[in-house]
Amino acid sequence: MNKTNERKLTIARAMAEAVAQELRVDPRVFVMGEDIGALGGVYGNTRGLLEEFGAERIRDTPISETAFIGAAVGAAQDGMRPVVELMFVDFFGVCFDAIYNMMAKNTYFSGGSFKVPMVLMTSTGGGYSDGGQHSQCVYGTFAHLPGMKVVAPSNAYDAKGLMTAAMRDDSPVVYMYHKGLQGMGWLGTEPGATVHVPEESYALEIGKAKVVRDGTDVTVVSLGMGVHHAMKAAKELQEQGVSAEVIDLVSLVPLDRDTIRASVAKTGRLIVVDEDYMSYGVSGEIIASVTEHDISVLKAPPKRVAFPDVPIPFARVMEQFCLPNPDKIVAAWAGMQAA
Amino acid sequence: MNKTNERKLTIARAMAEAVAQELRVDPRVFVMGEDIGALGGVYGNTRGLLEEFGAERIRDTPISETAFIGAAVGAAQDGMRPVVELMFVDFFGVCFDAIYNMMAKNTYFSGGSFKVPMVLMTSTGGGYSDGGQHSQCVYGTFAHLPGMKVVAPSNAYDAKGLMTAAMRDDSPVVYMYHKGLQGMGWLGTEPGATVHVPEESYALEIGKAKVVRDGTDVTVVSLGMGVHHAMKAAKELQEQGVSAEVIDLVSLVPLDRDTIRASVAKTGRLIVVDEDYMSYGVSGEIIASVTEHDISVLKAPPKRVAFPDVPIPFARVMEQFCLPNPDKIVAAWAGMQAA
Amino acid sequence: MTPSRDQLHWMYRNMVTSRRLEEAIAKIYLEGKTPVFNMANGPIPGEMHLSDGQEPVAVGVCAHLTAEDVVTATHRPHHQAIAKGVDLDRMVAEIFGKATGPSGGRGGHMHIFDPAVNFACSGIIAQGMGPAVGAALSRKVQGKPGVAVAFVGEGAVNQGGWHEAMNLAALWKLPFICVIEDNAWGISVAKAAATSVPRNDVRAAAYGIPGHHVEDNDPYAIFEVAGEAVARARAGEGPTLIEVETYRLAGHFMGDAEAYRPEGEKDGLFAKDPIPKMRWRMLTDGTATETELDAIEVESAERVDAAIKFARESADPAPEDALTSVFAA
Amino acid sequence: MTPSRDQLHWMYRNMVTSRRLEEAIAKIYLEGKTPVFNMANGPIPGEMHLSDGQEPVAVGVCAHLTAEDVVTATHRPHHQAIAKGVDLDRMVAEIFGKATGPSGGRGGHMHIFDPAVNFACSGIIAQGMGPAVGAALSRKVQGKPGVAVAFVGEGAVNQGGWHEAMNLAALWKLPFICVIEDNAWGISVAKAAATSVPRNDVRAAAYGIPGHHVEDNDPYAIFEVAGEAVARARAGEGPTLIEVETYRLAGHFMGDAEAYRPEGEKDGLFAKDPIPKMRWRMLTDGTATETELDAIEVESAERVDAAIKFARESADPAPEDALTSVFAA
């Protein structure tokens, strides 16, 4: 995936490119959200769109998430293909009804006679001391509730392909991008997320996990930022003579359980890395998905490296103490050996 | 627990009694919500309170959940002890910010200098064809996010003791009562929930699961309505010569992992029964909690009997097809044997 | 703007059809629910919110709409669905939870959808505001004709989403109309106990748009203000807010004992039942004859009977179809 | 109602203290963030929203409040915290994420809490409305004195929670005041691009309460309307809505290039900086002498320096304390 020649893009630019390419060919697409016009999105993912497509199709909104996400549902049902932005996923609490009870369910409630082809893109993640209302992931919250696809890219190549796929999907897709991967320097970006991105439009299949590193001793499953932690940990483990396989979930809904199970069947060990709160979330689901399927393959109890069940603290030392990192993954491996 | 003499109360009456008893002794307590006054609550759990305590302390509100739950946070921080009702948990989407980002976090954000002693009571569950916006449990959603305790009684004795405990707790408690257990005939109530309730005030410790049936072959873990399904299944299994242990979680946060692990260590088998959506929720967390601790005790992969990942359908045949029931639990046992 | 003779007959027909349907449902709903009233039982399980008395709002507004216009309705949607032209057979089948319903039984009476006439509804208060505004936006952006109407109860006006949507519609000057059916109650809570102003039309000032108030459930007056509002919207002049004083002749939902109502209130409302009132007015001013109105009444009753027969005779959905239609096909 | 000489000096002192603090933070914030601007670095990491230019609102309102009154502020809370009397040393320590902050570093600059003066703030738009209304309810129900003031930005007025809380406060006639700091921008979105009416005081009509508008960031005028509103609230006459035209002299947050601002706008604002303006006015009308104001300025700067010294010298929290204070002790 890491072609070093050619065309390295940040996730922000990859997202904007995907959106721009669809805007060019599909008149039904438009973009709506706070500060996505002149500012180009707080995270840069709509940069340049206003200039090319104008204010009718690139709409700054009032701070009225319930109204504009609800409006996107109505526009989608009326045949358009809105891409809306919820600036921080932390803000979902003011508008979740429009999301989980309407966007996600109207296809079902209408027996499929209404379609809701829209993309809800939203930023996740912490690590830069933005405090407990601006640093969350809440992956588990979105993935738990039926009716919406949920994807989370870990690099620019996937970011573009997933965005194109999301915009072309006839069902609502929640597109969760991690601030620390955006390629915005002011967010202390992870360089591994900035990769080669083909210029032409392409779509990834939604619902497929990726084995991003082959290994034989342990399977490390993660998404978004966690994939980069996992890759770093895998390198460190390799120095210890341990071969870690790394799986990038890419999509939480649908969840590609087969890929995870096949990997754990091979390695016999599972570590889940999740920046979201530990309990009742992604880490539990991955572990359950493996163990309910077959416990005989497991050589050790699965482990999780997740955010503890506390609000996200502001102070850097506290936040870093809570966040997953490569060291914690390596330690989880060590813990498995001890057990 | 099922004393048949004396004083059988429905959960609705047990809740109202607990609230009334605290209202009598603690002037800081007041109740707020939609239709909790003259109507006595759609589910009867505030019946009689307006008459005894008057409209200042028993406040009907506008249909403004964000405002009145936010107001409860402010009143709690100002030294009062509000009990607020969110009529159906399904409505959390219009007001979740006030709940998960403020009620649940202000204690932490203030380093403990502000306390938020409030109870958010809310009805859960389906089974009576109320459609996909009036039948959900979303247990996992509330339990996933840090800062709020989350309890769910399965019978009137626990209902009263938990409510008293919740009102006396200095932290916010989400009190999730299942409509089908309320003892309101029009909701087709489960008779097993109506049990002996002592008249005097008492509090249960929040965070303790209960082994409500001893067994040796399989542990069935559930909460709320699921406990009754589990008990019925256990009886059926007994006829097949299988001894099922049944655990009533009672509390999702804190989660009493020790009790679950001890039981599974004994039985070697685990079935989780959850009326909430299957993925990324309670069932995954329980299975992960057991398997991350010790896989060697497991004689078979754990199983879940949960609501499939689809919105809740209206038509009775469809809804009943999706809901957990005793037969599905028995079938899960059978599946474990086959595997 | 006064309704033509044809429009009046159309309005009366739809009012009567709606009332007949609600009467029929009220009866059928109780089947299987006696002696013990348990919502889960009978051919129509679940909650049931009837619209008896509120028909004038639906017909007065929808008289100005075509199939291409958009309506979002609430948990109490039958009168509006009928006035908007939703297929009655299939709608009733959905209320019964049958496979022939437009949602194949997945939706039920709070989730009736009909793309042919751009009708949708939902069970969360004020939830229809956003989608109606979005449909209006869709038409404006695409240069396509059509106005969008969100019907809400007076209780919904205190919900945050209502405010956000009003501001958005006004800001973007969308072809949108919010029609408030003020039936004086939100379940057991009186309007005065929930709303800080006596009349919600004054809230139009908060968005810089026209606000209208219609007294006494008058279908003629509703027709008039709605006509203005629709014309305004079609002319690209932006949204309008209309509050109509209407009557809830039924309980909030089936099974509601309504002990919270002041004594005598219901009697007073029944005395003002808009259907006999309109009948009387048409006969008096000569816009209809007895024969015509009798025919409308008979036809409406027959139409309802046929729909109920269709619903009753339709098959239940296959249980496992509960797992389909989660995502678009 | 005009401010007394003492009140004026108090107001000026708090305006200057606030400004000195913001200036100091702006400088310190960049420590460790050059040459590469990365929010995560330096003694003050994370987002930083400064209040330069908005001081008149805070002081004009808080001049009427005592420690017992309640204030909820926003993501831009420093000026209000200072005017409300939040302990400056500890507040700055919290901004630095130190153990000596009132939240021990858990909160940060958007989550400053001080129970001694009933001050709280939060990072979600309009989130403080509910708690302020609830505190007002608490006082009313318990018969305890005190009014509650929610400060919000003009952008927050389009948020649903704002509307719900206004209705609730008006309905229950609570001792509540909503003060809108209209700094003309919500991040990059101009008020006119977000709000369907030019002035939000007209929205008071939607709740049947008085609405006031103050032009041109004038601390004297703010003092006057706030005084009326507080007196009204204390007298049990219910809530008031106040919108103040103020200026955001800084970017939305540190690092904001403000390319969205029309050219010259910022220069115009700096020319109207309320602090030199007030200084000039007091000197002109004789309510203060140069010596007095110089002293205030020196003392304010020293106060800020001391607070920053305190914060800098305070210890970091223990990392594992991140796991404490989730629930009440």
Ligand SMILES: Cc1ncc(C[n+]2csc(CCOP(=O)(O)OP(=O)(O)O)c2C)c(N)n1
């Ligand atoms: C957000 C939300 N809160 C509460 C409810 C429960 N509820 C259903 S109908 C209703 C009353 C609605 O009153 P109104 O808007 O006046 O409509 P009406 O029932 O009178 O037609 C309430 C509170 C809901 N469905 N959604």
Ligand SMILES: Cc1ncc(C[n+]2csc(CCOP(=O)(O)OP(=O)(O)O)c2C)c(N)n1
């Ligand atoms: C519900 C919500 N939506 C969006 C944001 C992101 N956000 C933070 S500040 C801001 C602008 C606020 O504008 P205004 O209320 O006028 O306050 P100002 O920043 O001008 O002081 C936005 C959109 C948020 N914090 N909460």
Ligand SMILES: [Mg+2]
């Ligand atoms: Mg009503």
Ligand SMILES: [Mg+2]
């Ligand atoms: Mg502003």
